[in-house]
Amino acid sequence: MDAKYINPFVVAMVNSLETMLNITPERGTPYLKREGQTQGDISAIIGFAGASVTGSVALSLPTPVALKFYSLMMGEKVYRITNDVQDTVGELANIIAGGAKTELSKEGITFNISIPTVVVGPGHTISHRNDVPVMVIPFEIGKHRFVLEVTMKLE
Amino acid sequence: MRILVVDDSTTMRRIISNSLRAVGYEDIVEAGDGQQALETLEGVSMMLTDWNMPNMDGLTLVKTVRANPALAGMPIIMVTSEGARDEVMEALAAGVNDYIVKPFTKDVLAEKVKGMLK
Structure with missing residues (x-):
């Protein structure tokens, strides 16, 4: 997958966290996802489809990162993944997907995005379309790592 | 002054x-989708709405509200x-007065609302 299609998701991720949470994550080197590879304890997945493109994006967080994001966004602490934390992670994924959509539209790539689906549980796996590679973009906040997974197929 | 979110x-x-509320608007009501919003409009002076929602999306909500002469x-x-240009244009054509793209800062949101309610 061409980097120019991945960068809008990276930029949207950083912009979302800086604007809504006032934090800047460290970005790692993207890599291809191996089959069945697990990432975080909570994931929000958004599909997208347009006339010339289909794909999906997933924000996958370990529990400490999800709780930190919630406390920064809402101004209150929680100690486990509640329904409110799930909603927050889903909304962040929605904002990231929307931001990437806006940038990609400037390249003539237009699509609609789905409402986020949130999955919770240690060791869960995320299945995207299985006929195109999935790029994993790692980020770090403090000592914690989290990822954005992106897959996109241009028709 | 009641605001519907x-x-x-x-x-x-x-x-x-x-x-x-932080800038003094205390009378706020909320709805989780466009259909709920239509049932919550009584006494509302201003509405802020998302676009992508289940049951009834924000664009349909705006068109429905604008079709009512009283609103x-x-x-x-x-x-x-x-935030794509075509979407902004479509929303404006449907009747929204202003447009805020997520992510946003609380200051920007408050200023837009205050400016519109002056």
Whole structure:
């Protein structure tokens, strides 16, 4: 997958966290996802489809990162993944997907995005379309790592 | 002055509502989708709505509200992650008065609302 299609998701991720949470994550080197590879304890997945493109994006967080994001966004602490934390992670994924959509539209790539689906549980796996590679973009906040997974197929 | 906040995300509804209360707007009602919003419009002076929502999306909500002559003049701000030019134009054509793209800062939101309610 061409980097120019991945960068809008990276930029949207950083912009979302800086604007809504006032934090800047460290970005790692993207890599291809191996089959069945697990990432975080909570994931929000958004599909997208347009006339010339289909794909999906997933924000996958370990529990400490999800709780930190919630406390920064809402101004209150929680100690486990509640329904409110799930909603927050889903909304962040929605904002990231929307931001990437806006940038990609400037390249003539237009699509609609789905409402986020949130999955919770240690060791869960995320299945995207299985006929195109999935790029994993790692980020770090403090000592914690989290990822954005992106897959996109241009028709 | 009652403000209606429409978003399927409880997180976003709370952020918006808390931002408005912080600048003195106390009478805030919330709805989780466009259909709920239509049932919550009584006494509302202004509406902020998301675009992508289940049951009835924000664009359909705006068109429905604007089709009611009694609500034709109500200020509406769309608050959405949909920031592409075509979407902004479509929302404006449907009747929104202003447009805020997520992510946003609470200050920007408050200023837009204050400016519209002057």
